[in-house]
Amino acid sequence: MRKAIATVCLSGSLTEKIEAIAAAQFKGVEIFENDLLSFNGTPAEVQRMIEGLGLQTITLQPFRDFEGMPEPQRSKVFARAERKFDVMEELGCDLLMVCSNVSPDSLGGIERAAADFHELGERAAKRGMRVAFEALSWGRHIHDYRDAWEVVRRANHPAVGLVLDSFHVLARGTDLSAIRSIPSDKIFLVQMADAPKLDMDYLSWSRHYRCFPGQGDLPVDAFMDALHATGFDGHLSLEIFNDRFRAGSARSVAIDGQRSLIVMLDELRRRKGDVSPAVEALPPKAHCSGVEFVEFAVDERGAAGLERILGGLGFRKAGIHRSKDVTRWRQGDINIVVNAEKEGFAHSFNITHGTAICALALRVDDAPGTVERAVTLLDQPFQQPVGPGEMNIPAVRGLGGSILYFVDRKTGLDRHWDVDFEPADTEDFTGAGLRSVDHVSQSMHYEEMLTWLLFYASLLDVRKTPVQTVIDPGGVVQSQAIETPDGSLRLILNASQSQRTLSSRFLSELFGSGVQHIALATDDIFATVERLRANGVDLLPIPENYYDDLEVRADLSADDMERLRAASILYDREGAAEYFQVYTTTMGGGFFFEIVERRSYKGYGAVNAPIRLASQARLASDMLPPGL
Numbered sequence: 001m002r003k004a005i006a007t008v009c010l011s012g013s014l015t016e017k018i019e020a021i022a023a024a025q026f027k028g029v030e031i032f033e034n035d036l037l038s039f040n041g042t043p044a045e046v047q048r049m050i051e052g053l054g055l056q057t058i059t060l061q062p063f064r065d066f067e068g069m070p071e072p073q074r075s076k077v078f079a080r081a082e083r084k085f086d087v088m089e090e091l092g093c094d095l096l097m098v099c100s101n102v103s104p105d106s107l108g109g110i111e112r113a114a115a116d117f118h119e120l121g122e123r124a125a126k127r128g129m130r131v132a133f134e135a136l137s138w139g140r141h142i143h144d145y146r147d148a149w150e151v152v153r154r155a156n157h158p159a160v161g162l163v164l165d166s167f168h169v170l171a172r173g174t175d176l177s178a179i180r181s182i183p184s185d186k187i188f189l190v191q192m193a194d195a196p197k198l199d200m201d202y203l204s205w206s207r208h209y210r211c212f213p214g215q216g217d218l219p220v221d222a223f224m225d226a227l228h229a230t231g232f233d234g235h236l237s238l239e240i241f242n243d244r245f246r247a248g249s250a251r252s253v254a255i256d257g258q259r260s261l262i263v264m265l266d267e268l269r270r271r272k273g274d275v276s277p278a279v280e281a282l283p284p285k286a287h288c289s290g291v292e293f294v295e296f297a298v299d300e301r302g303a304a305g306l307e308r309i310l311g312g313l314g315f316r317k318a319g320i321h322r323s324k325d326v327t328r329w330r331q332g333d334i335n336i337v338v339n340a341e342k343e344g345f346a347h348s349f350n351i352t353h354g355t356a357i358c359a360l361a362l363r364v365d366d367a368p369g370t371v372e373r374a375v376t377l378l379d380q381p382f383q384q385p386v387g388p389g390e391m392n393i394p395a396v397r398g399l400g401g402s403i404l405y406f407v408d409r410k411t412g413l414d415r416h417w418d419v420d421f422e423p424a425d426t427e428d429f430t431g432a433g434l435r436s437v438d439h440v441s442q443s444m445h446y447e448e449m450l451t452w453l454l455f456y457a458s459l460l461d462v463r464k465t466p467v468q469t470v471i472d473p474g475g476v477v478q479s480q481a482i483e484t485p486d487g488s489l490r491l492i493l494n495a496s497q498s499q500r501t502l503s504s505r506f507l508s509e510l511f512g513s514g515v516q517h518i519a520l521a522t523d524d525i526f527a528t529v530e531r532l533r534a535n536g537v538d539l540l541p542i543p544e545n546y547y548d549d550l551e552v553r554a555d556l557s558a559d560d561m562e563r564l565r566a567a568s569i570l571y572d573r574e575g576a577a578e579y580f581q582v583y584t585t586t587m588g589g590g591f592f593f594e595i596v597e598r599r600s601y602k603g604y605g606a607v608n609a610p611i612r613l614a615s616q617a618r619l620a621s622d623m624l625p626p627g628l
């Protein structure tokens with residue numbers, strides 16, 4: 001299958017769109033009519049630009065309100081089609097895509113539509129062109145691909161074929177089995193789109209919320225399986241109408257599109273054993289078994305402040321880098337790296353962002369294989385100079401210019417602590433009972449949320465939860481979790497369209513997207529809180545009203561209630577599963593730690609998020625948080 005994309009997916013001028021499409025290694029482009037109409041130049045100039053970049057125009061679309069028109073509109077519609085053929089001649093494009101009629105003037109009837117298409121096919125063929133018919137899911141008479149196919153079949157003309165658009169097919173939940181018996185040479189074009197599950201009319205859903213395969217909830221794989229059964233090997237073209245893509249960077253959205261197709265076709269190959277023409281096999285998705293370390297970039301002052309906080313949280317300095325100004329802080333299975341180098345990546349990161357998390361390291365089964373997969377997916381590999389004898393940990397660029405490292409046992413990378421660090425501070429130490437990294441929460445611009453969702457989901461063996469909407473005092477925040485099936489890795493992506501949410505304010509304070517908080521797991525949150533209090537750690541105060549409400553809602557004993565209240569712990573329950581959360585006050589820049597205890601609980605305490613956000617907002621306006 002040859003990969004293509006419609007100009008309508010991307011932001012910018014037609015020139016910018018075409019350049020982004022070529023840069024993302026597509027071969028074909030669908031010219032959306034509006035992009036041509038608003039282009040200040042002739043169709044021949046567009047054709048030269050497209051050819052010059054090694055691309056091919058696979059269709060001009062959409063041609064609207066064609067079939068089933070009574071006279072006198074019918075004659076006008078054919079005259080309009082002839083004008084489009086003129087334009088296509090200049091464009092060097094031989095396929096006109098017709099979407100089903102939505103006009104109240106149109107008449108129904110498969111035979112009538114088939115006759116119209118037969119005539120259109122005759123006219124197209126005279127000019128060496130073809131036409132293809134797509135059922136819009138909101139078409140007036142034709143909104144089901146099976147009816148569109150029946151029209152095409154009865155039109156019975158070699159220049160008339162079918163368009164299958166996965167959105168229109170899947171949005172209506174149409175049975176897919178009829179696809180399997182459509183002759184592949186009658187499928188002139190396949191358009192691919194996914195979408196989140198939303199309960200809304202088809203037109204609005206399609207025009208604003210489509211997304212790339214893998215970013216949404218539609219059963220795109222089942223659609224591909226049915227298509228595969230036909231032996232189709234024509235153009236597979238992304239056609240996404242999405243408000244965020246329109247506001248995003250054309251170059252990065254085009255790359256996301258290519259990435260989504262690479263993954264989708266690789267998964268098809270894994271299920272079916274072959275794809276025509278053959279697609280390159282990707283190394284498998286990385287199995288991830290946890291966070292190996294979290295790295296902060298600091299300057300000297302920032303280092304002192306951060307180390308004070310880490311000490312308060314019960315971390316001890318466990319290692320000193322053999323050649324760099326870098327220390328390792330440890331508690332349970334948690335490792336925090338404090339990088340105070342005066343040059344190199346972390347230093348530059350600190351200059352731009354202040355004290356901030358510049359890198360995450362994930363434990364995977366095969367670190368070099370993970371980076372190899374990343375490179376095939378057009379992610380950016382990352383390399384920095386390593387000192388003599390030091391380990392070179394494979395990495396890619398992640399969110400906000402940060403680094404994502406991969407450590408495995410297979411190639412011995414898990415020895416990096418011993419190889420790169422001298423042990424430090426072995427004196428007796430109790431800690432605060434923190435055991436592991438429970439989740440890492442990243443804040444980003446709303447427009448890039450789908451990009452990072454695809455980044456993680458295409459690289460790692462993870463699943464995504466449905467998007468949650470959380471109310472912040474300054475607006476609405478969208479929140480989505482990505483997690484391994486066993487919960488050993490949990491990442492939360494947060495974004496908001498309002499400038500006044502904590503999530504957005506974090507972006508402006510940090511000068512970019514990044515990790516806003518890390519949740520650390522304990523097996524006994526009450527003991528941990530006691531320890532933190534003794535160490536002088538400030539915890540986020542929670543209003544009395546919350547506990548008054550919880551008392552009636554959660555069916556807890558008076559004793560339990562009192563313990564939660566006294567420790568400023570937030571609580572949630574799902575059946576017999578329980579969740580306990582407590583927060584540190586924010587450090588300069590808006591970063592904070594969360595401490596959680598899970599008792600068989602799988603979620604993230606979404607009911608408590610508005611309470612926490614309101615408390616944080618109140619503190620932020622009452623007093624300026626102490627800088628690091």
Ligand SMILES: O=C(O)c1ccc(O)c(O)c1
Pocket residue numbers: 061062099134136165191206207239
């Ligand atoms: O939203 C539309 O009108 C529209 C146009 C062309 C398409 O191919 C499509 O799927 C939808």
Ligand SMILES: [Mg+2]
Pocket residue numbers: 134165191239
């Ligand atoms: Mg379409």
